[in-house]
Amino acid sequence: MINIQKNGLSFFQFPNLAEYPGICHGIFTRKGGVSSQPYDSLNTSLNSGDLETNVIKNRSLILQCLEIDNLFFINQVHGTDIVVLNKKDCQPPDYPVTGDAVISNIPGKNIVIQTADCQAVLLYDAHKQTAANIHAGWRGSIQNIIGKTIQKMEKIFKCNPAHITAGIGPALGLCCAEFINYKKEIPEKYWKYKNNSNHFDFYAVSRDQLCNAGVLPENIFSSSFCTKCSSSLFFSFRKNKTTGRFASIIGIK
Numbered sequence: 001m002i003n004i005q006k007n008g009l010s011f012f013q014f015p016n017l018a019e020y021p022g023i024c025h026g027i028f029t030r031k032g033g034v035s036s037q038p039y040d041s042l043n044t045s046l047n048s049g050d051l052e053t054n055v056i057k058n059r060s061l062i063l064q065c066l067e068i069d070n071l072f073f074i075n076q077v078h079g080t081d082i083v084v085l086n087k088k089d090c091q092p093p094d095y096p097v098t099g100d101a102v103i104s105n106i107p108g109k110n111i112v113i114q115t116a117d118c119q120a121v122l123l124y125d126a127h128k129q130t131a132a133n134i135h136a137g138w139r140g141s142i143q144n145i146i147g148k149t150i151q152k153m154e155k156i157f158k159c160n161p162a163h164i165t166a167g168i169g170p171a172l173g174l175c176c177a178e179f180i181n182y183k184k185e186i187p188e189k190y191w192k193y194k195n196n197s198n199h200f201d202f203y204a205v206s207r208d209q210l211c212n213a214g215v216l217p218e219n220i221f222s223s224s225f226c227t228k229c230s231s232s233l234f235f236s237f238r239k240n241k242t243t244g245r246f247a248s249i250i251g252i253k
């Protein structure tokens with residue numbers, strides 16, 4: 001991933017998405033914010049236990065950094081509801097909305113997914129000027145929230161999956177994604193992603209789900225970070241339990 005320093009903050013971009021001037025995107029780390037332990041420091045979640053004033057300040061630091069005036073948050077619940085922001089709709093959804101993915105073709109709506117070990121999966125169809133941001137934790141992953149979001153992009157926004165560019169953000173790696181109770185928690189069709197010590201490769205699950213939905217392998221960029229191994233850089237729930245959430249953002253300019 002590309003590391004960028006701008007207006008006092010550092011963030012990452014996916015090289016394949018960075019080629020498009022029509023979008024704004026960034027994966028922020030836990031560094032550069034104002035929150036104190038255990039939310040140090042760029043925590044963007046109001047539901048983590050952190051002080052609201054600090055979270056609001058952190059969010060404004062991100063706005064300044066990206067030189068944008070708007071962040072669109074959803075109330076993430078590990079489900080598969082997909083929020084649609086369509087400029088053709090006169091009535092936008094009531095805010096705040098609950099869901100685990102957002103699709104938008106509205107310029108200036110910058111969609112945020114907040115994570116600490118789950119994946120944020122960023123999608124962009126340059127032909128249809130449509131972007132999506134998906135919260136793919138293991139619960140969403142085994143319900144194929146990625147495939148469902150792409151189906152909705154096709155149906156509502158007439159996107160062609162072959163035109164979609166995808167980035168899979170920093171998340172728990174195979175090294176740390178241990179599921180002791182996998183026989184109860186994870187459907188058998190996903191057991192092929194398990195190694196001999198009950199660790200699952202959810203990066204591979206997401207790549208396969210993107211490809212099965214019609215995204216071309218050459219248009220997918222996958223982060224190689226493991227959030228637990230890199231917990232000084234990213235918030236990790238498995239590492240710290242009580243911790244913050246880092247922000248992954250994409251929006252049409």
Ligand SMILES: [Zn+2]
Pocket residue numbers: 172173174175176177226227228229
């Ligand atoms: Zn790891």
